[in-house]
Amino acid sequence: MKLIPRLLAALFLTATAVTLLPSPLTAQAPAPAEAPATPPAAPTETPAPAPVTNTTPATPKEAAPKRSNSAMDPVKLIKEGGITIWFLLALSVVTCTLVVFYILTIRRAAVVSDSFMRTAENLIRKQDYMGLLSVCNRRDEAIARITQKALDFGTKNPTATLDEVRQVTESEGQRQASQLTQRIAYLADIGAIAPMIGLLGTVFGIMKEFGNISDRAAQLNMMKAQMSFAGGTAEALVNTAAGLVIAIPAMIVYSIYKGKVNKLISELEAASTYIMALLSAQYKRVAAQARAQQQATRDAAAPSRSR
Numbered sequence: 399m400k401l402i403p404r405l406l407a408a409l410f411l412t413a414t415a416v417t418l419l420p421s422p423l424t425a426q427a428p429a430p431a432e433a434p435a436t437p438p439a440a441p442t443e444t445p446a447p448a449p450v451t452n453t454t455p456a457t458p459k460e461a462a463p464k465r466s467n468s469a470m471d472p473v474k475l476i477k478e479g480g481i482t483i484w485f486l487l488a489l490s491v492v493t494c495t496l497v498v499f500y501i502l503t504i505r506r507a508a509v510v511s512d513s514f515m516r517t518a519e520n521l522i523r524k525q526d527y528m529g530l531l532s533v534c535n536r537r538d539e540a541i542a543r544i545t546q547k548a549l550d551f552g553t554k555n556p557t558a559t560l561d562e563v564r565q566v567t568e569s570e571g572q573r574q575a576s577q578l579t580q581r582i583a584y585l586a587d588i589g590a591i592a593p594m595i596g597l598l599g600t601v602f603g604i605m606k607e608f609g610n611i612s613d614r615a616a617q618l619n620m621m622k623a624q625m626s627f628a629g630g631t632a633e634a635l636v637n638t639a640a641g642l643v644i645a646i647p648a649m650i651v652y653s654i655y656k657g658k659v660n661k662l663i664s665e666l667e668a669a670s671t672y673i674m675a676l677l678s679a680q681y682k683r684v685a686a687q688a689r690a691q692q693q694a695t696r697d698a699a700a701p702s703r704s705r
Contacts, residue, residue: 482596483640522676
């Protein structure tokens with residue numbers, strides 16, 4: 399009868415040990431079979447390995463975010479980028495300025511506006527060329543500058559033919575179109591130059607790291623020197639990344655405004671052709687009136703001569 403309490407105590411201690419020990423050690427659970435000799439010692443000794451197993455994986459999890467945060471620090475990247483990173487920052491400022499300038503100037507109201515076309519048509523039909531000149535001087539539009547150039551030439555050269563006025567208008571229109579095209583060409587230049595500057599900065603950084611790796615290998619062991627070289631190369635690649643970050647948006651904006659400029663140039667050509675058609679119609683009208691007056695004068699003078 400004394401074996402039953404001992405068996406029950408052994409089963410209780412075995413269940414307690416299985417519950418408290420970690421899962422990898424469950425294979426050693428039958429060890430407490432000798433527990434009846436020393437029953438109080440089993441519960442106190444078995445939980446000891448548990449905190450040791452939980453402390454080992456904590457260090458790599460805490461170290462990884464610190465390295466990633468320091469690697470992506472923008473201030474550190476700018477400092478480690480060298481002198482070329484400052485040129486890239488200047489190009490980024492120029493790119494932003496150009497985009498704002500294009501938004502304000504490359505639009506239909508700044509090239510060909512409907513209000514100017516209506517005003518010019520009314521004044522040309524009234525043959526109020528001086529009034530149209532004053533309107534052109536007040537308006538900062540491409541079509542206004544083309545009309546002003548044609549009217550200046552026509553008023554200063556009364557004997558000029560219509561073909562000569564048309565040639566002046568066409569040359570001024572080509573000049574305005576080339577100015578619009580040249581404005582957006584700066585973005586294409588930035589898109590081509592920025593990656594080159596970034597690549598140059600990366601090459602300088604890698605050359606510097608190759609020059610320093612021998613000194614580091616002499617002072618440190620080879621493994622640490624290689625790890626230091628890898629870190630320096632990653633920092634040197636910041637220049638290439640910065641160049642691409644500037645070039646890609648610049649080329650996208652250039653592609654958008656290239657199509658917009660081509661559309662505005664087409665509208666400018668149509669508007670200048672319409673203005674020239676109005677001037678040609680008025681020129682022919684005035685010429686017809688002059689011929690009619692001359693014919694009427696001749697007809698009035700013919701009976702007096704016959705008498």
